[in-house]
Amino acid sequence: MKKLLYSALIIMSLASCSKDSSPEDKCTGKTGGGGLVNLLVSPSDDIAMGQATVNSIDSNKTEYPILDSTQYNVAYGHINRITKNILNSGEVYYKDKFVWRVRIIKRDDILNAFCTPGGFIYVYTGLIKYLDNETQLAGVLGHEIAHADRRHSANQMVKQYGISTLLSIISGGNQSQLATLSAQLLLLKYSREDETEADKFSVRYLKPTEYDGRGAKYFFEKLIATGQSGGTPAFLSTHPDPGDRVANITQTWECLGSKVGLTFDTRYAQFKTSLP
Ligand SMILES: [Zn+2]
Numbered sequence: 001m002k003k004l005l006y007s008a009l010i011i012m013s014l015a016s017c018s019k020d021s022s023p024e025d026k027c028t029g030k031t032g033g034g035g036l037v038n039l040l041v042s043p044s045d046d047i048a049m050g051q052a053t054v055n056s057i058d059s060n061k062t063e064y065p066i067l068d069s070t071q072y073n074v075a076y077g078h079i080n081r082i083t084k085n086i087l088n089s090g091e092v093y094y095k096d097k098f099v100w101r102v103r104i105i106k107r108d109d110i111l112n113a114f115c116t117p118g119g120f121i122y123v124y125t126g127l128i129k130y131l132d133n134e135t136q137l138a139g140v141l142g143h144e145i146a147h148a149d150r151r152h153s154a155n156q157m158v159k160q161y162g163i164s165t166l167l168s169i170i171s172g173g174n175q176s177q178l179a180t181l182s183a184q185l186l187l188l189k190y191s192r193e194d195e196t197e198a199d200k201f202s203v204r205y206l207k208p209t210e211y212d213g214r215g216a217k218y219f220f221e222k223l224i225a226t227g228q229s230g231g232t233p234a235f236l237s238t239h240p241d242p243g244d245r246v247a248n249i250t251q252t253w254e255c256l257g258s259k260v261g262l263t264f265d266t267r268y269a270q271f272k273t274s275l276p
Contacts, residue, residue, distance in 0.1 A: 139215020
C-alpha cells in the first residue's frame with residue numbers, strides 16, 4: 001500500500017515536471033505569478049499599491065494630464081481592444097485577479113508607457129504617435145503588462161521595505177506613508193533581469209494573438225534607426241542595450257516557434273487620428 005502511494009507520488013511529481021518544461025516555460029522562464037513574492041504579498045496588496053499610485057497620478061494633472069475617456073472614446077476603444085487582445089492570450093497569470101485598466105496621458109513629448117502593480121496601465125500619446133502599427137504598441141503593452149504580471153515592483157518593494165513593514169504600510173491606511181510608497185513606485189527603475197524577462201513575456205503573451213510576437217523588437221529597432229536609443233526615452237532608462245533587447249526578443253520568438261503575425265497598419269492610423 002505504502003509502495004503504491006509512493007509510486008502515485010512519483011507519477012504526480014513527474015506530471016508536474018512535464019508541465020514545467022512546456023515550450024513556453026523553456027523559452028521565457030516559468031510563469032506562476034512572480035516566484036517568492038507570490039507567497040508573501042497577495043494580489044490585492046498589489047492592487048492597493050497600484051491604487052495609491054493612481055491617487056498620486058490623479059492629484060498631479062500637470063505631470064499626468066489624463067485624456068478624458070468619454071470625450072476620446074474612439075481612442076480608448078482602440079487602446080482597450082489592444083489591451084484585451086493581450087489579456088485574452090491565456091498567458092497572463094493574473095488576468096482575472098488584477099485590474100488591467102488603461103489611461104492615456106496627453107504628453108506628446110514622452111515616448112513611454114508604464115503599468116503599476118495590480119495592473120493600472122498608462123500610455124503616453126507621444127509613444128502612440130511615434131509607433132507605426134498596432135503590433136508595435138501591443139509589444140510595448142505586453143512588456144508593461146509583464147512587469148505587473150511578473151510582480152517586479154512588488155518584488156522590489158519587499159526588498160526595500162521588508163515584508164512586514166510593506167504589508168503594514170499597505171494595510172495601515174496611513175496616507176502619507178502610502179504617498180511615499182507610490183512616489184517610489186513612480187520613480188522605480190527595474191533591474192536588467194526584470195527588463196529582459198518583461199521582453200520575453202511580451203513575446204509569450206503575443207504568440208497566441210493575431211499580432212507578431214516581436215512587436216516590442218520593432219519599437220527598439222525604430223529607436224535605434226531614429227537615433228533615439230541614447231537613453232533619452234524613458235522606456236530605455238534602464239540598463240539593457242536596445243540591440244541586446246532586439247536579440248533577446250528574436251531569440252525568444254524563435255524558441256517559442258511563433259508565427260509571423262499581422263501589424264494592422266490602417267487600424268492603427270485611425271487610432272492616431274482619434275487623438276488630440
Ligand atoms: Zn520595462
